[in-house]
Amino acid sequence: MALFAIGDLHLYFTGEDPLMLNGKIWQDRANRFITNCKNLITDKDTLVITGDHAYIKKPEELTPYLDYLDRIPGKKVLTRGNHDQFWEASKTEKLNEMYGDRAFFLQGNYFLYGEVGTKGYTYEGKDSLEHSEELVAREADRLESALISARDHGFAKIIIFLHYPPTNILQRNSAFTKLAEKYKAEQVVYSHCHGERRFNDSLKSRHHGVRYSLVSADFVGFVPKKILD
Numbered sequence: 526m527a528l529f530a531i532g533d534l535h536l537y538f539t540g541e542d543p544l545m546l547n548g549k550i551w552q553d554r555a556n557r558f559i560t561n562c563k564n565l566i567t568d569k570d571t572l573v574i575t576g577d578h579a580y581i582k583k584p585e586e587l588t589p590y591l592d593y594l595d596r597i598p599g600k601k602v603l604t605r606g607n608h609d610q611f612w613e614a615s616k617t618e619k620l621n622e623m624y625g626d627r628a629f630f631l632q633g634n635y636f637l638y639g640e641v642g643t644k645g646y647t648y649e650g651k652d653s654l655e656h657s658e659e660l661v662a663r664e665a666d667r668l669e670s671a672l673i674s675a676r677d678h679g680f681a682k683i684i685i686f687l688h689y690p691p692t693n694i695l696q697r698n699s700a701f702t703k704l705a706e707k708y709k710a711e712q713v714v715y716s717h718c719h720g721e722r723r724f725n726d727s728l729k730s731r732h733h734g735v736r737y738s739l740v741s742a743d744f745v746g747f748v749p750k751k752i753l754d
């Protein structure tokens with residue numbers, strides 16, 4: 526019943542990788558990832574993939590990705606990344622209706638162990654500070670609703686999955702770290718920071734009693750990180 530996580534696989538099934546991620550660590554990633562998963566994950570385990578899945582634009586286009594995930598043992602839980610155009614937050618229920626027998630879409634809801642998830646947001650200098658603050662507030666609201674719902678349903682062990690890092694490069698605390706502390710989350714797991722220059726953008730150890738882990742695929746070498754035994 527172990528829980529594993531990884532994010533930012535940036536897979537593609539036809540044509541060229543839109544992001545041109547062609548450094549050595551990204552080469553043959555689809556096959557390497559399957560091999561690594563088969564060596565680690567059993568049918569009893571769960572794998573959470575924290576967004577930036579496969580550049581899919583519409584819910585109807587998910588089948589090749591779900592077929593790919595079917596080759597990995599265990600349950601799959603997916604969260605939203607900034608490249609996941611197929612997934613508007615308001616369509617999460619619909620995605621679970623369409624594909625719930627193959628993967629669980631985690632957004633503003635919760636799953637088996639008390640996992641809660643939302644995309645999150647972090648100021649990266651790409652938009653105005655004002656707009657960025659609005660997005661952080663909206664995502665923090667979504668996270669808090671999910672935390673309340675998990676707590677009200679009796680989950681004692683809360684693990685938060687974000688796509689964006691919980692803090693920006695200048696912060697040690699944020700709306701997300703405060704929520705993790707308020708609801709006594711055991712861990713916060715995130716990705717989005719890929720490329721060596723980004724690996725130290727946010728928290729990667731214990732902070733105010735919460736364990737933070739970066740699970741970007743290139744950071745963990747396409748080997749899912751074990752989050753819980």
Ligand SMILES: [Fe+2]
Pocket residue numbers: 533577606607608688717718
């Ligand atoms: Fe991302």
